[in-house]
Amino acid sequence: xxxxxxxxxxxxxxxxxxxxxxxxxxxxxxxxxxxxxxxxxxxxxxxxxxxxxxxxxxxxxxxxxxxxxxxxxxxxxxxxxxxxxxxxxxxxxxxxxxxxxxxxxxxxxxxxxxxxxxxxxxxxxxxxxxxxxxxxxxxxxxxxxxxxxxxxxxxxxxxxxxxxxxxxxxxxxxxxxxxxxxxxxxxxxxxxxxxxxxxxxxxxxxxxxxxxxxxxxxxxxxxxxxxxxxxxxxxxxxxxxxxxxxxxxxxxxxxxxxxxxxxxxx
Numbered sequence: 031x032x033x034x035x036x037x038x039x040x041x042x043x044x045x046x047x048x049x050x051x052x053x054x055x056x057x058x059x060x061x062x063x064x065x066x067x068x069x070x071x072x073x074x075x076x077x078x079x080x081x082x083x084x085x086x087x088x089x090x091x092x093x094x095x096x097x098x099x100x101x102x103x104x105x106x107x108x109x110x111x112x113x114x115x116x117x118x119x120x121x122x123x124x125x126x127x128x129x130x131x132x133x134x135x136x137x138x139x140x141x142x143x144x145x146x147x148x149x150x151x152x153x154x155x156x157x158x159x160x161x162x163x164x165x166x167x168x169x170x171x172x173x174x175x176x177x178x179x180x181x182x183x184x185x186x187x188x189x190x191x192x193x194x195x196x197x198x199x200x201x202x203x204x205x206x207x208x209x210x211x212x213x214x215x216x217x218x219x220x221x222x223x224x225x226x227x228x229x230x231x232x233x234x235x236x237x238x239x240x241x242x243x244x245x246x247x248x249x250x251x252x253x254x255x256x257x258x259x260x261x262x263x264x265x266x267x268x269x270x271x272x273x274x275x276x277x278x279x280x281x282x283x284x285x286x287x288x289x290x291x292x293x294x295x296x
Contacts, residue, residue: 039102041066041199041231042087047096048255049082056082058255060096069225069232071246071263073239075277075286078252080235081125084201087233088120089113118146121192121230125203127184129176129191136162136172139190147195161190164227165220182213186220193224200225202234206241218244239278242266251277253286 040063047060056079064070074080085091087098089105098106105116129138137144139161140154149157159169165186176184185205192200205221206214218241225232234245242249243263250260251274259271266278276284 038065040064040099041068041101042233043097043099043102045097045099047083047086047098048094049079049086049091050094055255057086057093060252060255060257062250062257062260064231064233066231067229068247069222069234069245071234071236071242071249072252073236073242073249073277074252075237079255080237080252081203083252084203084233084235088117088122088201118195119197120199120201121195121197122201123185123188123192123203123205125207127176127181127188129184129187131176134173134175135167135179135187138176138187139194141191142195157194158190161194162187164193164224165190166216182209182216185209185213185217189217189220189224193228196228198228198230200228200230200232202232202236202245204236204238205234206236206238211240214238214241215244221245253277 042062042064044060044062047057049057060083072080072083082091086093089108093106096106097104100116105113108116130141133141136155136158139158143149143154143157144151159172162169162172167183167186167190171179171183176187179187202221206217209217221232221234222245224230234241236242246263248260249263249266250257253273259269259274261269266274269275272285276286282288
């Protein structure tokens with residue numbers, strides 16, 4: 031568990047973040063600090079704004095109001111050039127892997143090395159193979175296309191791509207979505223190892239509580255546009271927040287209002 035010293039400057043500090051799309055108020059005052067070197071997991075149901083919050087941190091979506099600081103510096107009003115420079119030190123594993131179908135596995139992993147860092151193909155391939163090995167994939171996979179490998183292997187390739195540039199910040203968007211429990215545990219273990227070896231700060235969004243417990247140092251729950259609980263991964267099962275307890279136990283009855291009342295379905 032990362033020590034949360036009061037003098038430690040958060041890697042990310044979110045204060046009163048609001049974001050709406052038309053009449054839909056998605057984020058309604060998010061407050062959250064993420065400290066250097068810790069693995070933060072943000073949980074919540076589908077449609078609660080987890081992905082929107084991640085996109086706000088990446089600068090892909092502009093917030094309506096509030097403040098986002100990274101390493102103590104305000105990033106909400108940075109220019110496109112400043113945002114692109116900041117993203118060079120961030121690795122992202124997108125939901126569903128988001129690999130390039132037209133590129134081989136190793137070229138997917140080396141994409142930023144070649145196109146952003148202008149590394150020659152020989153050196154980029156060498157690094158790509160190293161990162162593939164780090165996530166448990168052999169050189170025989172490198173020349174295959176994403177369509178020729180399984181979903182679990184695609185997720186490993188996406189992780190290898192995210193760590194290829196040795197980033198100090200990693201974002202994971204539903205990294206185990208669609209995977210069976212065994213492959214999910216494998217991916218969770220790889221995430222923990224990669225974060226530890228890089229000394230990176232990690233933010234993972236998920237609704238999978240097994241993943242949250244395995245990956246997170248701390249867990250925060252997003253509900254109704256706000257963070258309603260945040261604490262150690264070891265504390266969440268004992269917390270007295272009824273919303274959190276309903277969510278982590280998957281209870282159909284509780285304070286969380288479902289869009290469809292299944293009790294009325296014949």
